[in-house]
Amino acid sequence: MPRRRLPEWFLLLLPAIIVIAAVVLIPLIFSLYSSFTPYKLTRPSTLWKWIGTYNYEKILTDAKFWAAFGRTVLFLTIALNLEMLLGLGIALMVNKVTWGQRTLRTILMFPMMFSPILVGFQFKFIFNDNIGLVNNALQSMGFNVALPWLVDGKLAMFSIAFAEIWMSTSVFAILILAGLFAMPRDPLEAAKVDGCTPWQSFRHITLPFLMPFIYIAMTIRSLDVARAYDIVQIMTGGGPARRTELLWTLMSRTGYVDARMGLANAMGYVSILLSIFFTVYFFRKLSAARAEIGMGS
Amino acid sequence: MDRNQTHRNRRRALKVLHFSALFLTMAVICIPGLWIVLNSFRPTVEIMAKPPVWTPSFTLDHYRAMFGGAGEGGVPVFSYFRNSLIVSVVSTFIAILIGMSGGYAFARYRFKGKSGYFVGLMLFRAVPGVALSLPLFIVFAKVGIIDTHLGLILVYVAMNVPFTIWLTDGFFRQIPKELHEAAEIDGCTRWQAFWKVEFPVAKSGVASAAIFAFLTSWNEFALASQLTRSVGSKTMPVGLLDFTAEFTINWGGMCALAVLMIIPALILTFLVQKHLIAGLTFGGVKG
Numbered sequence: 047m048p049r050r051r052l053p054e055w056f057l058l059l060l061p062a063i064i065v066i067a068a069v070v071l072i073p074l075i076f077s078l079y080s081s082f083t084p085y086k087l088t089r090p091s092t093l094w095k096w097i098g099t100y101n102y103e104k105i106l107t108d109a110k111f112w113a114a115f116g117r118t119v120l121f122l123t124i125a126l127n128l129e130m131l132l133g134l135g136i137a138l139m140v141n142k143v144t145w146g147q148r149t150l151r152t153i154l155m156f157p158m159m160f161s162p163i164l165v166g167f168q169f170k171f172i173f174n175d176n177i178g179l180v181n182n183a184l185q186s187m188g189f190n191v192a193l194p195w196l197v198d199g200k201l202a203m204f205s206i207a208f209a210e211i212w213m214s215t216s217v218f219a220i221l222i223l224a225g226l227f228a229m230p231r232d233p234l235e236a237a238k239v240d241g242c243t244p245w246q247s248f249r250h251i252t253l254p255f256l257m258p259f260i261y262i263a264m265t266i267r268s269l270d271v272a273r274a275y276d277i278v279q280i281m282t283g284g285g286p287a288r289r290t291e292l293l294w295t296l297m298s299r300t301g302y303v304d305a306r307m308g309l310a311n312a313m314g315y316v317s318i319l320l321s322i323f324f325t326v327y328f329f330r331k332l333s334a335a336r337a338e339i340g341m342g343s
Numbered sequence: 344m345d346r347n348q349t350h351r352n353r354r355r356a357l358k359v360l361h362f363s364a365l366f367l368t369m370a371v372i373c374i375p376g377l378w379i380v381l382n383s384f385r386p387t388v389e390i391m392a393k394p395p396v397w398t399p400s401f402t403l404d405h406y407r408a409m410f411g412g413a414g415e416g417g418v419p420v421f422s423y424f425r426n427s428l429i430v431s432v433v434s435t436f437i438a439i440l441i442g443m444s445g446g447y448a449f450a451r452y453r454f455k456g457k458s459g460y461f462v463g464l465m466l467f468r469a470v471p472g473v474a475l476s477l478p479l480f481i482v483f484a485k486v487g488i489i490d491t492h493l494g495l496i497l498v499y500v501a502m503n504v505p506f507t508i509w510l511t512d513g514f515f516r517q518i519p520k521e522l523h524e525a526a527e528i529d530g531c532t533r534w535q536a537f538w539k540v541e542f543p544v545a546k547s548g549v550a551s552a553a554i555f556a557f558l559t560s561w562n563e564f565a566l567a568s569q570l571t572r573s574v575g576s577k578t579m580p581v582g583l584l585d586f587t588a589e590f591t592i593n594w595g596g597m598c599a600l601a602v603l604m605i606i607p608a609l610i611l612t613f614l615v616q617k618h619l620i621a622g623l624t625f626g627g628v629k630g
Contacts, residue, residue, distance in 0.1 A: 055452035062445040062464065062504045069501035070467045070475065077478035139365050152616065153369055156376060159608040161562030163580045164601050168375050171382075171594055179378055182395035212375065269506065272471030276564045294473045301477045302569075314474035325469040329462060 074318075077311040085308035092308075101312035110288065111296065111313065118293040118317075121203075122271055122324070125210050129267070130260060132211065133218025140219070141226045151223065157216045162273045166280030169209040170196065173281075199289030202282050206290055209277050218263045225259030226252075261332040268324040272317070293317045376605075383598035390594050405599040420600060422574045423582035428607075429492055430578060431560040434499035438556045439549060441500065442507025447537070449508065450515035461508075468505035472565035480569050490572040498566055503556035510555070514548030515541065547618035554615055561608055579604050 052060075081101055085093045105111045140150050160168070172179045173195035181192050195205050229252065237247040275294035278284065284295035294317060301310030382390055386402045409420045449461060479498065480489070488494035518541055526536035542549075564580040571577045579600065586597040 053452075053454065055448040055454050058444045058448035058452075059460070061441040062508065065441060065497070065501050065504060066464065066467050069479070069497050070470060073475060073478035073482050074470070076482055077474075080478070080481075136368055139361060139368070142361060143365065150365075150369065152613070153372060155612060155616065156372055159558065159605060159612050160376070161564065161580050161604060163564040163583060164562070164604060167583060167597060167601070168379055170592075171598075172375055172378060176393070177391055177395070177594075179374075186395060186397065212371070216372070269465070269468050270471075272473060272565075275471065275473050294471060297477075298473050307477060307481070310477055314471075314477060317474050318470050321469040321471055322466050325466060326462070329465070 077314060080308050081312040081315055083308045085306075085311075087305040087307055097308075101309050104309065105312055105316070110291070113288070114291045114293050114296040115316070115320075117291065118320070121207065121210075121274070121292060125207055125214070125274070126264065126267065126271075128207075129211055129215045129218050130264070132215045133222055133263065134256075134260070136215070136219040137222035137226055140223055151220070154216045154219050154223075157213050158220075160213060162213065162276035163280055165209050165213045166277040169205060169212070169277075170281045173205045196282055197286055199286060202286065202290045206274075206278055206281055209281065210274050213277070214267060217267060218260070221259050221263040221266075222256055225256045229255050257335040258332065261328055261335050265325065265328040265332050268321070268328045271321060271324055293320065379598045379601050382594060383602050385595065387593075387595045405595040409596060409599050409603075418582060418585045418596070418600070419574050420582070420603065423577055423579045424603065426492065426571075426576055427561060427578040427580075427604075430495045430499065431557050433492075434496045434503065434560050435553055435556040437496070438500045438503035438507055439553050442504045442552065442556075443511050443549060445504065445508040446511030447515055447541075449512040451520075461512075464505045464508060468502065472502075472563065476566045476569040479566065483570060489570055490576050492576055494570055495567060495576065495578070498570065499556075499560040499563065502563070502566075503559055506559075507552045507556060510552040511545065511548055514545040518544050550615045550618040554611060554618075557611060558608060561604075 080093060082098060083093055083095055084097055084100070136154070140147060140154070143150060157165070171177075173181075175181055175192050175194045175197060178195065180195065184191060184193070193201060195201050233251050234247055237251055242250075272294055274292065275298070278290060278292055278295050279298070282290045284291040284299065293313065297310050297313040297317060300306050300313060304310075381399060383405055384401050384403070385399065386404060389396050389400060409418065445464075449457065483489040483494050488497070522540050522544070523533070523536040526540045527533065531539065562580060563578075567578050568581050568584070571581055583597060583600060583604075586593040586600065
């Protein structure tokens with residue numbers, strides 16, 4: 047009896063599955079297990095003590111955790127929406143330009159090449175209260191102030207959001223611009239003939255066509271929302287007095303500084319669920335938007 | 344006549360508004376980067392000067408110190424650059440091979456639970472680096488590949504494979520099936536048909552996937568900062584931290600290293616700019 051061979055598609059997918067299982071899945075299983083133990087890096091024997099859902103109960107009743115969680119969700123919501131709106135605005139502006147469009151598009155790609163950690167340092171430098179560009183410029187213009195951009199809680203949050211938006215808006219702008227280029231001209235001209243106002247034709251023709259492009263950008267972004275960690279870690283490290291603490295900085299502090307791996311891994315799972323929620327949400331929006339304009343898969 | 348005039352004025356005002364908004368946006372995008380480049384050429388005294396000095400002066404001190412290896416902290420920039428380059432290039436190459444075969448499987452074969460597999464793979468990409476770095480650190484320490492190139496390469500391959508699959512899947516789907524069927528009728532094997540017919544057509548998708556994979560590995564920090572310890576494996580994003588001390592930061596030196604970090608990414612991105620946009624939109628919209 048001949049042995050049944052594995053189907054070809056499975057053989058083709060096998061390397062991908064193996065590598066992801068080895069590097070992502072196994073550590074995740076390990077961390078799921080350790081989140082049920084009081085594991086501390088300094089005391090390896092604690093790995094074998096089962097304490098059930100104690101860590102989860104602990105973080106669920108921890109006010110600091112919920113503050114960080116709420117701040118993370120709020121931060122992501124505001125940042126993603128602003129990035130989308132600004133990206134849309136920039137794309138529409140660049141689309142209207144009649145010359146030098148290619149140069150503008152190249153400039154737009156500029157922030158995409160920056161490492162998130164580099165963006166963090168860059169804005170830490172620019173928002174520095176003593177020698178930073180922003181304060182220097184303000185003082186040279188005659189305002190006799192030294193705003194504590196990274197020291198005051200609210201200003202620090204603003205600075206971080208600014209850095210994040212600076213880094214990621216171009217993803218939206220470029221994809222939406224590509225959508226504008228791909229757009230058929232006839233419906234727009236027909237609308238003009240029929241007497242639509244510019245706003246009406248934007249709202250009912252341009253925007254629905256752009257939606258899938260917006261959701262692709264959202265999906266790509268949601269795949270690594272957590273890279274904001276690099277920025278926050280560098281710019282404020284979660285400070286001052288935890289006012290800019292996001293889920294990710296709280297987790298790395300618990301894991302590496304306090305060496306409480308079990309607890310940190312429990313937080314890690316919450317953050318993984320959060321990321322997965324964002325990704326799945328935008329994937330569904332993406333396929334819905336695709337179906338609407340008849341580009342279904 | 345009068346109405347024409349107001350109309351023309353309004354039009355002109357809109358044009359001015361459009362132009363100034365565009366100019367402002369581009370300034371906001373460019374200035375932070377330019378500021379970094381500019382400061383890498385300024386002496387430290389001038390960077391720290393109070394009140395600020397706006398007239399630029401020019402010095403290569405920071406670059407000299409950086410490449411000299413000694414001087415300001417003696418950060419071993421060459422080693423970091425080499426580590427970054429080895430890790431990024433090797434991991435990109437492997438991720439593209441693995442991802443391409445996966446993307447081909449999704450584009451060309453029908454099987455049960457296809458979309459389930461697909462979303463499942465993408466979800467692994469969504470796992471935050473910080474959350475992964477905690478357990479990965481322990482597992483790698485047990486296996487003994489912490490602080491090695493191999494460890495980082497493995498991680499980056501796993502990180503980049505899902506996105507590569509997504510992009511290449513979209514591209515292979517664009518290629519009509521008849522193409523490789525014709526090649527097979529003419530006597531090619533499936534393998535030959537892929538490399539001689541389908542691969543050249545999908546090249547620009549593969550190029551854009553490669554750029555994304557390269558940039559991800561080149562710029563990654565959260566995982567690299569935990570999985571590398573010594574000069575032998577630290578990458579440049581981790582190396583940036585060498586310029587920070589307890590209370591002070593060597594801004595000039597850091598800017599110089601930052602410039603060194605951006606240049607390869609800049610060159611690569613410009614080379615394949617066109618493919619990049621095409622890759623993203625085709626992969627996503629029509630995928």
